[in-house]
Amino acid sequence: MGFLISQSLVNGIILxxxxxxxxIGFTLVFGIMRxxxxxxxxxxxxxxxxxxxxVTLFQLPYVVALGLSFGGAIFLGAVIERIVFRPFxxxxxxxxxxxxxxxxILQNLALIAFSPDPMAMPSLASGAFRxxxxxxxxxxxxxxxxxxxxxxxxxxxxMYTRTGRALRALVQDQEIAAAYGVRIELMYPLGFGLxxxxxxxxxxxxxxxxxxxxxxxxxxxLKAFIVVILxxxxxxxxxxxxxxxxxxxxxxxxxxxxxxxxxxxxFALVVVVLLIRPSGLLGQEDA
Amino acid sequence: xxxxxxxxxxxxxxxxxxxxxxxETLKIGxxxxxxxxxxxxxxxxxxxxxxxxxxxxxxxxxKVGDTAYKVEIIPYDDGYKSNEAxxxxxxxxxxxxxxxxxxxxxxxxxxxxxxxxxxNGVITLTLGFTSKALxxxxxxxxRPNLTTGEISQPQIDWIVKSQGLKTVGxxxxxxxxxxxxxxxxxxAYKKAGAVMTTEFFGRDRVDFIPLLTKxxxxxxxxxxxxxNSPVTAGQIVQQARDVGFEGxxxxxxxxxxxxIINVAGKAAAEGLFVHSGIDLAIPGVAAYQARYxxxxxxxxxxxxxxxxxxxxxxxxxxxxxxxxxDSAAVRDALAEIKDYPGVLGTLNWTGKEKYGxxxxxxxxxxxxxVKDGEEVIVARCNVNVCK
Numbered sequence: 115m116g117f118l119i120s121q122s123l124v125n126g127i128i129l130x131x132x133x134x135x136x137x138i139g140f141t142l143v144f145g146i147m148r149x150x151x152x153x154x155x156x157x158x159x160x161x162x163x164x165x166x167x168x169v170t171l172f173q174l175p176y177v178v179a180l181g182l183s184f185g186g187a188i189f190l191g192a193v194i195e196r197i198v199f200r201p202f203x204x205x206x207x208x209x210x211x212x213x214x215x216x217x218x219i220l221q222n223l224a225l226i227a228f229s230p231d232p233m234a235m236p237s238l239a240s241g242a243f244r245x246x247x248x249x250x251x252x253x254x255x256x257x258x259x260x261x262x263x264x265x266x267x268x269x270x271x272x273m274y275t276r277t278g279r280a281l282r283a284l285v286q287d288q289e290i291a292a293a294y295g296v297r298i299e300l301m302y303p304l305g306f307g308l309x310x311x312x313x314x315x316x317x318x319x320x321x322x323x324x325x326x327x328x329x330x331x332x333x334x335x336l337k338a339f340i341v342v343i344l345x346x347x348x349x350x351x352x353x354x355x356x357x358x359x360x361x362x363x364x365x366x367x368x369x370x371x372x373x374x375x376x377x378x379x380x381f382a383l384v385v386v387v388l389l390i391r392p393s394g395l396l397g398q399e400d401a
Numbered sequence: 402x403x404x405x406x407x408x409x410x411x412x413x414x415x416x417x418x419x420x421x422x423x424x425e426t427l428k429i430g431x432x433x434x435x436x437x438x439x440x441x442x443x444x445x446x447x448x449x450x451x452x453x454x455x456x457x458x459x460x461x462x463x464k465v466g467d468t469a470y471k472v473e474i475i476p477y478d479d480g481y482k483s484n485e486a487x488x489x490x491x492x493x494x495x496x497x498x499x500x501x502x503x504x505x506x507x508x509x510x511x512x513x514x515x516x517x518x519x520x521n522g523v524i525t526l527t528l529g530f531t532s533k534a535l536x537x538x539x540x541x542x543x544r545p546n547l548t549t550g551e552i553s554q555p556q557i558d559w560i561v562k563s564q565g566l567k568t569v570g571x572x573x574x575x576x577x578x579x580x581x582x583x584x585x586x587x588x589a590y591k592k593a594g595a596v597m598t599t600e601f602f603g604r605d606r607v608d609f610i611p612l613l614t615k616x617x618x619x620x621x622x623x624x625x626x627x628x629n630s631p632v633t634a635g636q637i638v639q640q641a642r643d644v645g646f647e648g649x650x651x652x653x654x655x656x657x658x659x660x661i662i663n664v665a666g667k668a669a670a671e672g673l674f675v676h677s678g679i680d681l682a683i684p685g686v687a688a689y690q691a692r693y694x695x696x697x698x699x700x701x702x703x704x705x706x707x708x709x710x711x712x713x714x715x716x717x718x719x720x721x722x723x724x725x726x727d728s729a730a731v732r733d734a735l736a737e738i739k740d741y742p743g744v745l746g747t748l749n750w751t752g753k754e755k756y757g758x759x760x761x762x763x764x765x766x767x768x769x770x771v772k773d774g775e776e777v778i779v780a781r782c783n784v785n786v787c788k
Binding site for chain 1: 435436437440441444575600601602603605606607608610611612614615617618631632635636639640642643644645660662663664666668669699700
């Protein structure tokens with residue numbers, strides 16, 4: 115029993131961190147742009163494909179592939195913000211519908227370009243570390259480490275750089291931020307690009323763990339939704355808390371009860387949070 | 402001169418339109434899964450139908466009676482979902498007016514469309530593994546592929562005995578297909594002298610570590626993957642090896658080896674026991690596989706040749722019945738076909754005892770082991786025994 119409890123704890127924390135990486139871009143885009151980005155999962159999928167092709171076709175080192183996917187995605191995101199989302203600024207419903215359309219277009223383009231067959235992304239590591247009776251898969255430990263690194267860098271960027279402060283100011287109040295000299299015309303594309311970039315890098319990181327196909331975006335989109343509802347739309351500390359909670363609930367319930375029960379518990383929690391704290395665990399009232 | 406030209410044109414026109422007048426179009430629906438988890442199966446079924454159609458079309462069409470029919474395949478995607486399958490079936494039957502449908506991939510979708518297809522006399526060739534798909538009340542449904550019901554007992558007997566298995570843990574999707582297979586496979590393991598415990602999960606799940614942890618703690622000798630989509634099975638294999646599971650992994654039913662290796666990687670898939678319908682020593686199937694891979698630039702899934710043979714048997718039945726309009730006559734002719742020389746070997750219909758109607762294909766099959774990313778046959782089977 116001791117084994118199961120501690121192993122579930124480890125599994126849950128790893129899973130939670132992966133979910134956090136999957137959902138952080140989603141919450142950022144909502145926070146800044148007030149766009150519920152349904153295409154988030156598709157950018158994750160594109161990131162996975164980009165990394166896959168760079169690693170298998172062009173034989174680039176994995177780290178370089180991660181960097182290029184991230185950079186490429188920021189640029190793509192900024193361009194898409196300019197073309198697709200700018201007309202809907204301040205219009206949440208239209209922006210959301212545009213993002214659903216964008217998701218369909220991206221997924222079907224990927225389907226045409228890459229076929230539905232799953233592709234093999236070579237694993238970065240195989241086997242597991244054993245700490246006493248605890249088992250930690252090497253590939254996941256690597257993903258955990260890299261995710262923690264990426265998230266820390268992102269946190270430092272948001273907290274301690276001028277651009278990061280400007281983005282946070284936009285999350286809090288757009289008009290006042292603009293009045294204080296935050297250049298909205300630059301910050302909107304950058305914020306959206308960063309959100310897309312984080313989705314893409316998550317996809318590139320998860321590709322060796324979960325495989326690559328045009329349909330892999332569905333899971334991160336669903337998880338990101340749960341995380342932002344639990345944590346509060348636009349709240350980054352809330353996303354951290356909610357991701358870990360989600361990982362732990364899935365891990366413990368799946369191990370001790372059943373996988374179907376895990377889904378029930380997670381969605382029951384979502385309903386309870388929506389009833390008691392509609393803005394999420396750490397969300398602001400007006401978010 | 403002008404008069405002369407007109408005469409030539411007239412003659413040319415007559416000669417070119419006469420054969421065209423006798424050529425009609427035979428529409429066949431392909432209601433398969435092209436998006437989502439079952440997409441690689443659906444894609445393979447659709448391509449099998451397309452290749453069979455291409456064969457007859459390149460010979461001037463399918464000759465039934467005095468008419469040569471150009472075969473046209475009309476594809477629809479059901480996304481492995483019953484509601485979408487029903488929408489597509491309605492369109493195929495009432496708008497496209499097809500009498501023949503290749504599909505569906507899933508069990509729940511075939512059960513959902515049968516009220517439409519059976520009532521309107523539309524012949525379906527389904528992959529769906531559920532035993533409820535075939536019954537005397539549903540005479541228009543045929544299954545051209547083997548299911549767990551046919552293959553599990555002989556294969557499981559052989560593996561349990563040769564590997565000395567006592568306990569087996571299974572991870573199955575929580576839907577019609579998964580529950581049906583869990584029931585069949587658990588019974589087969591019990592009969593073979595081993596105990597199987599099952600964990601069910603939602604079909605869209607990608608993280609299996611908590612479930613595998615539970616199996617690991619229970620100390621099972623082997624993990625059974627039957628009934629999972631190829632992608633999911635690959636994820637389970639990879640994650641099982643990642644958490645340090647060193648026992649045997651078995652996939653009793655449903656050819657998925659190539660996709661499992663694609664997702665899990667060669668190293669994790671090494672030593673996997675799989676069901677295989679294909680013996681590459683048989684020239685027909687080797688040629689089919691080569692043609693598939695050349696035409697579509699993709700690896701073939703093992704279900705594909707079953708549907709190639711199935712569609713060709715359907716064509717033959719139309720020729721025997723001498724009609725494409727009277728689907729009841731085609732159905733009877735199809736059920737009468739014996740010892741059909743398909744690419745897979747000699748094919749017959751079976752299932753009278755098990756389903757009450759002999760609309761289930763009977764084909765040779767094999768147990769294979771994955772070695773360096775390829776299947777190596779370790780036992781040859783028929784519906785009674787593996788050797």
